[in-house]
Amino acid sequence: MRSLRNKSRRRVADLNIELTKLGFHAYLCASPSNIQYLTASSPLRRAAHAMLVTPEARPILFTSLMDSALVKNEVKDMDLEILRTSENPDESVAERLQDFPAEKIGFDELSFPRFQFFRKKLSKRKFEHRPEILSRMRQVKDEAELEILKAAAKIADAGLEAAVEAVKAGVKEYEVAAEGEYAMRKKGAEGCAFDTTVASGLRSSFPHGGCTDRRLREGDTVVIDIGARFAGYHSDLTRTVFVGKPSPRQIKVYRAVCKAQSEVLKRLFPGLKGWEVDAMARKVLSEEGFDAYFIHSLGHGVGVDVHEAPRLSARSQDVLQHGNVVTVEPGVYLPRSFGVRIEDLVAVTRSGPRLLTESQKRVY
Amino acid sequence: MRSLRNKSRRRVADLNIELTKLGFHAYLCASPSNIQYLTASSPLRRAAHAMLVTPEARPILFTSLMDSALVKNEVKDMDLEILRTSENPDESVAERLQDFPAEKIGFDELSFPRFQFFRKKLSKRKFEHRPEILSRMRQVKDEAELEILKAAAKIADAGLEAAVEAVKAGVKEYEVAAEGEYAMRKKGAEGCAFDTTVASGLRSSFPHGGCTDRRLREGDTVVIDIGARFAGYHSDLTRTVFVGKPSPRQIKVYRAVCKAQSEVLKRLFPGLKGWEVDAMARKVLSEEGFDAYFIHSLGHGVGVDVHEAPRLSARSQDVLQHGNVVTVEPGVYLPRSFGVRIEDLVAVTRSGPRLLTESQKRVY
Secondary structure: OHHHHHHHHHHHHHHHHHHHHHOOOEEEEOOHHHHHHHHOOOOHHHHOOEEEEOOOOOOEEEEOHHHHHHHHHHOOOOEEEEOOOOOOOHHHHHHHHHHOOOOEEEEOOOEHHHHHHHHHHOOOOEEEEOOHHHHHHHHOOOHHHHHHHHHHHHHHHHHHHHHHHHOOOOOEHHHHHHHHHHHHHHOOOOEEOOOOEEEEHHHHHOOOOOOOOOEOOOOOEEEEEEOEEEOOEEOOEEEEEEOOOOOHHHHHHHHHHHHHHHHHHHOOOOOOEHHHHHHHHHHHHHHOOOHHHOOOOOEEEOOOOOOEEEEEOOOOOOEOOOOOEEEEOOEEEOOOOOEEEOEEEEEOOOOOOEEOOOOOOOOO | OHHHHHHHHHHHHHHHHHHHHHOOOEEEEOOHHHHHHHHOOOOHHHHOOEEEEOOOOOOEEEEOHHHHHHHHHHOOOOEEEEOOOOOOOHHHHHHHHHHOOOOEEEEOOOEHHHHHHHHHHOOOOEEEEOOHHHHHHHHOOOHHHHHHHHHHHHHHHHHHHHHHHHOOOOOEHHHHHHHHHHHHHHOOOOEEOOOOEEEEHHHHHOOOOOOOOOEOOOOOEEEEEEOEEEOOEEOOEEEEEEOOOOOHHHHHHHHHHHHHHHHHHHOOOOOOEHHHHHHHHHHHHHHOOOHHHOOOOOEEEOOOOOOEEEEEOOOOOOEOOOOOEEEEOOEEEOOOOOEEEOEEEEEOOOOOOEEOOOOOOOOO
C-alpha cells in the first residue's frame, strides 16, 4: 500500500514536470486507465469520474457520492471532490477549473459533447488534446509493473492450458472458453482482459472470431486467444491447436507462423522501430508464401490497457524502449478455409526480449 | 438468420423515417451498441468501425480488412467498405461522406478528435450530436428482444445460484465470482455484462465494490452483483446474503431494502416518470429510517448496453413505456459498517411488471 502511494506520487510528479515543460497549467484526466495509472489503484479505474492534475497543488479526484467511500479507502494524497449531480458530473469539474488560474489545460480524452461543455463553460481557457503525454509515460514499465504483468501472463498461461485441455470433437467453442476463464479466475484474475476467442473450423479464418455455440469437429483448426486482468494490468496470449491430426497444409501454415514469431523473438531489442519489427515477421511469411494472408499488424503494447503504445505495425514509427511490454502475434488467415495465430507477451529489455507468457508451442 | 435480417431492415427503415422527419440527410453511427442494434448482429459490435445510414441508399458498414470476412458472413443487406488505413480509419468514412449530397449529418457518439477530424474534412457540412434518436428506439424492446433478455436473465440466475452456493467463511471474494461466472459461461453466456461484484464485510458498504482476495468471515454481509451478456444483450442481478446467522441490524436493513423493492415491483406501470419510481423506493426507505444511506439511483434500462434509457433516478423525466426493461435495485450502505442491495431485471408492460430474473429472495 505504501509503495503504491509512493508510486502514485512519483507518477504525478513526473506528469507535472512534463506539464511545466510544455507550458500547461493543468491536465484533466478523463481516461479510467490514466486515472488508474496516476493513482496506482486499480479500483479507481471504475470509481473516479475524472482527475485534475496541476503543478500548483495536490491532484483532485472527482467521484460520485456512491463511490466516495471506496475512493477514500484507496487514495490518501489527493483531494477528493464529490460530484454535485449525476445528470452532468462535469459541472463539478468545470466549477473547480473556474477557481484555477490555469489558462492552458491539457486533456487525455473527452467525448465531443464533454469537450463542448468545458469549452463553453470556460471560454477563456485553452483546451488541448494531449493524450501522448501519459501514453509515453505508461509505455515504459518499471520493475513493479513488469512483475504484475508477469503475474497476469502466468494467469493467462493457466487459462490457456485449461482451454486447450477442453478441446475435443463435440465440445462447443464457448465451453472451451468457460474452462479457460474459470481457471484464470481461480488463479486470481480480476476478469478477462478482453472477450476470449475460441474460433474453430472456418471461423479460425476470422482474426476476431469470438466464441459461438459451434461444436468442434475432427480436423478443425482452433485459435484460442485469451488474457487476464490482474491488479488492473492485462495479458494477451494466443495458441492454435488442431482437433485430431492436422493435415499437411495445416502443419505448413502453423510452421510458417511459428517461424515468423521466433524470428522476431530473437531480434526484439530497444531502438528498433515498430514498422521494422512488423517487417521482420512479414518477411518470413513472404518467404513461406503467406504474407498476403497476414492481414493485421504484428503486435501492440500491453499494460493498464490491453492495447496501448508502442504499436508494431507496418507504419508505426514508435521506437522500442527498455521496459516496453508488447505482443508478438503473427497470423495467417486463409479465406474460407482456416487460420493460425500464435501470440506471446514479451518485455523488451536492454538484455533482450523476456517472454512473459510461457505456454508451450507444440512442434509439428 | 432471416428474421434477424428482417429486424435489421426494419430498424434501419425506422431510423430513416426519423432522419427524414428531423431533416437529416445522413446519420453516422460510431457506437458499437448502435451498430449491433441496427445490424441485429452481436459480432458486428466488435467488427465494424462505423456505419453510415441515409434515406437515399443502403447503409454502409466500414470495417478493417482483418474483420471483413466476419462482417460479410453476418450482413447481407448493406454495402461494405474496407478501411484504407488503420492509422486513421475515419479517412475512409470522410471520403465516403464527401460523395454524399448530405448537408446535415447526425451522429451518435464521437470523441473530440474524431469530431474535429470530420468537421475539418467536411467543413461545409453540419454535424449534429443526436444520440437520442437511437436511444429512444432502443429503449422499447420488441418480443424477440424480450426473449433474449429473458434468456440473459436466466443465465444470471444460474450464475447467482452458483455464487451463493460458494459463499462460506474462508472463501475469497473472487472465488465466489469464479463460480458464478463459470456457471454463466457453461449456460452459454458470451461473457460478463460487467465486472462481477462480490463485496463482503465492510466492503459491502461500497456499492461498486468489485472483488478482492478478501476471505469471507462469519457474520459478513455479502453483496453479489452479477450479469451475463447473451446474444449481445445484458442482464443485471444482485442479491445480498450473510455468512452464518445475520444480526438483528443486518436483518432490519435487509427487510427495509426488500420492502422498498417489492413496493416498486407492485406499481411499475407505463406512464410513470423515472423520478416517480425512484421516489417510491426512497419513500419506503425513509419510513424505515434508511433513505440517507440510499446513495444511488433506483435503476436503469438494460439492453444492448447494460446501462441505457430509461433512467430511474431522482431527476429523471423519462416516461416508462411498454417494452422497457429496467433494473429495480434499492440499496442501503451504512458507512464503515455494511451494505445491502437487492436488484432484479424487470420488463415494463401494459399488463404490469414482468420479472425477468427469478432468483429467490431469502425471507428473514
